[in-house]
Amino acid sequence: MRAYRLSVNLKLGLIVFAVGIAVASLAYTNGLVERLREREQAVIQLWADALAELPRAQLQSQNPYQAELRALEAYLAQRPAPLPDAPGRPSLEEFRQAVVWAQGMPAPAELNFVLKFIEQSFGIPAVVVDSSAGRPAMWRNVEGVPDPLDAFGLTGSDSARVFDRLVHRTEDMMDEYPPIRIELGEAPFRQVQNVYYDESMLVKELRLFPYVQLLFVGLFILVGYLGFSYVRRSEQSSLWVGMAKEAAHQLGTPISSLLGWIELMRMDELSHDQQREAIDEVEKDVARLNRVASRFSDIGSLPKLDVLPLAPVIGSTADYIRRRMPQSKRVSLGVDVPADLHAPLNAELFEWVIENLLKNALDAIETNEGRIDVAARQEDGRLQIDVRDTGKGIDRR
Secondary structure, eight states, X not given: OHHHHXXXXXXXXXXXXXXXXXXXXXXXXXXXXXXHHHHHHHHHHHHHHHHHHHHHHHHHHTOTXXXXXXXXXXXXXXXXXOOOOOTTOOOHHXXXXXXXXXXXXXXXXXXXXXHHHHHTSTTOOEEEEETTTTEEEEEESOTTSOOHHHHTTSOXXXXXXXXXXXXXXXXXXXXXXXXXXXXXXXXXXXXXXXXXXXXXXXXXXXXXXXXXXXXXXXXXXXXXXXXXXXXXXXXXXXXXXXXXXXXXXXXXXXXXXXXXXXXXXXXXXXXXXXXXXXXXXXXXXXXXXHHHHHHHHTTTSOXXXXXXXHHHHHHHHHHHHHTTSOTTOEEEEEEEOOTTOEEEEOHHXXXXXXXXXXXXXXXXXXXXXXXXXXXXXXXXXXXXXXXXXXXXXXXXX
């Protein structure tokens, strides 16, 4: 029962330990994911701000047609009516969009630098959508969609499929995070774009990591449970084997003694007193068998302890062993137990302990002569019982 409780406690401790590790790891991973999300949002915001500021800087520093574009912008703004309609001629609004596009056209080197910046920042998927046309104007790191420069070489059907996939992916991004607004150009030719983005692959994998870890923790608990179950079954098997050997050992002594007394009683040379003595010893052996049966019936139950004197319990066990020592050995058994020593014990089980100790001591004496001493004393409120023999002792291993 004690071993079973220990096994159950170990299993519960293992489960609590594994679940604690999983919960702590889950909390840490969630915190790490939130920090990475905040960092990615900051990167996307920085990228959007750079896209909004870069055209202005390029227009002021590198556009050689700045004056002409301003004059054309003023001309289009003051024109009261649209341009005359003609086949193939652009409308006034299309001219205005062309001016805005020319004003916001950055140098290729700087634009590539900004775009590479987000590509190197955790691979965040992002799509820039023109609000006026409602179509994606720029995108990066979108899964299943090639980058704009790579998409130029696609055929018409492939390009349409890529564009549809990009539109659906953009709709998914709209549900994840609010877009970042970008304003290009000056009024009345201001152009508005929205940047839609999603979590990077790193963040998505980190979100799956706690579940993978819980799976491994579950496997660890399962393996540990099976291991402890196997150990417990092995302990039970060993316990039953040991109990069987102990039963044979306990029953062997009184049975052998009974056989000896029966043979002795069959002899005609015994006197009346010897026959009476043999009958008394047979009764003792039968009583011994009853005690052995009682001992095994008490296994698994909590023993009842009573405060009893030690001297009679140890003395009776020593007398039983003395009368059943092999005649081939001359072994003396001495008992030194004060009569005033009392202890809470179960007489049946305590006699079993003393009997096993005396039998082991007798088996350890390999010579024809030897001595076994049993002594008891009280020290600092505790009782100490020593069983000593002149046998071979215990191997150091």
